[in-house]
Amino acid sequence: EKGTYDHYMLKEIHEQPGVMRNIIQNYQDEEGNLKIDKAIIDDVAQADRIYIVACGTSYHAGLVGKEFIEKWAEVPTEVHVASEFVYNMPILSKKPLFIFISQSGETADSRAVLVEAKRLGHKALTITNVPGSTLSREADHTLILHAGPEIAVASTKAYTAQIAVLAILSQVVANAHNKNTGVDIIPELAKVTTAITAIVDDAPKMEQIAKDFLETTRNAFFIGRTMDYYVGLEGALKLKEISYIQAEGFAGGELKHGTIALIEEGTPIVALATQEKVNLSIRGNVKEVVARGANPCIISMEGLEHDHDTYVIPHVHEMLSPLVSVVTLQLISYYAALHRGCDVDKPRNLAKSVTVE
Numbered sequence: 001e002k003g004t005y006d007h008y009m010l011k012e013i014h015e016q017p018g019v020m021r022n023i024i025q026n027y028q029d030e031e032g033n034l035k036i037d038k039a040i041i042d043d044v045a046q047a048d049r050i051y052i053v054a055c056g057t058s059y060h061a062g063l064v065g066k067e068f069i070e071k072w073a074e075v076p077t078e079v080h081v082a083s084e085f086v087y088n089m090p091i092l093s094k095k096p097l098f099i100f101i102s103q104s105g106e107t108a109d110s111r112a113v114l115v116e117a118k119r120l121g122h123k124a125l126t127i128t129n130v131p132g133s134t135l136s137r138e139a140d141h142t143l144i145l146h147a148g149p150e151i152a153v154a155s156t157k158a159y160t161a162q163i164a165v166l167a168i169l170s171q172v173v174a175n176a177h178n179k180n181t182g183v184d185i186i187p188e189l190a191k192v193t194t195a196i197t198a199i200v201d202d203a204p205k206m207e208q209i210a211k212d213f214l215e216t217t218r219n220a221f222f223i224g225r226t227m228d229y230y231v232g233l234e235g236a237l238k239l240k241e242i243s244y245i246q247a248e249g250f251a252g253g254e255l256k257h258g259t260i261a262l263i264e265e266g267t268p269i270v271a272l273a274t275q276e277k278v279n280l281s282i283r284g285n286v287k288e289v290v291a292r293g294a295n296p297c298i299i300s301m302e303g304l305e306h307d308h309d310t311y312v313i314p315h316v317h318e319m320l321s322p323l324v325s326v327v328t329l330q331l332i333s334y335y336a337a338l339h340r341g342c343d344v345d346k347p348r349n350l351a352k353s354v355t356v357e
């Protein structure tokens with residue numbers, strides 16, 4: 001039930017600190033060690049390449065997950081949109097492992113790839129919110145998201161849960177390989193939980209940002225570099241699916257290769273700046289669009305903020321900043337849709353799970 005919330009989406013956004021706590025609890029044993037089935041760890045650790053396959057928001061979580069798997073577990077990883085992969089399969093490595101990410105576990109596009117992967121004799125792991133779902137039953141292994149039922153069509157808490165589970169998985173595989181990631185994942189996720197709580201408590205500020213930047217606009221652009229690019233893709237999807245504002249996410253450096261032609265006086269640009277290595281370059285990209293009249297909404301992270309940033313998220317480990325920055329974008333999208341009179345929980349033309357190819 002929605003309880004005191006006006007919409008499931010808002011409720012599910014607010015549930016995210018609790019979801020993080022559930023994940024921390026479910027993926028730890030009594031001694032506080034990370035807990036994942038040995039058979040899963042072995043299959044990931046033995047794979048020479050990982051193929052993450054998913055759709056929509058789950059695909060965006062996969063993009064973030066790839067960074068953990070490559071940087072921490074050091075297994076080469078590709079991320080694919082399921083509906084493309086099925087018709088245009090890359091040359092597979094000798095010992096591939098497929099990871100399907102799906103909130104519902106019922107997405108037909110992803111299932112088509114799973115069927116093909118099994119036909120070819122490959123191992124598959126499904127990361128899903130729904131135990132007993134089709135993708136879970138048909139894969140060799142399952143990791144559960146522990147996010148609780150997600151009712152709103154726009155996925156929110158499943159995305160953050162997917163990223164948290166992928167982070168834990170990558171850390172466990174790194175441990176199995178005796179690789180020191182330099183990251184103590186449980187305390188870092190605890191920090192993330194606190195940061196998400198601070199942001200949901202700041203919802204009125206997000207509502208104001210939605211008013212200032214998105215109330216009447218036709219379109220909006222999201223830019224970021226590295227991890228922030230992936231979060232921008234998710235922010236744009238969230239905004240377009242519930243508010244019907246035409247929104248696109250771009251890599252900060254790619255804008256000048258064409259898209260910048262779309263910038264007009266007042267065009268909102270949401271720029272994410274949570275990554276130290278690219279902080280100056282993304283700010284350079286913001287200057288480029290401001291010079292063409294854009295209205296910049298800059299979301300940065302403590303320690304990297306500049307004067308006049310629109311919102312500064314609490315400091316967390318840079319690799320985990322997507323878990324926090326996305327919550328600002330979820331809330332901004334929610335309020336933008338609300339103010340524009342849209343049916344937030346049931347946007348037009350969409351179903352919660354897409355069971356046709």
Ligand code: M6R
Binds near residue numbers: 104107237352353
């Ligand atoms: O259940 P799944 O995670 O497999 O669903 C994948 C997409 O259909 C889903 O994420 C969709 O993009 C959402 N409406 C996004 O909010």
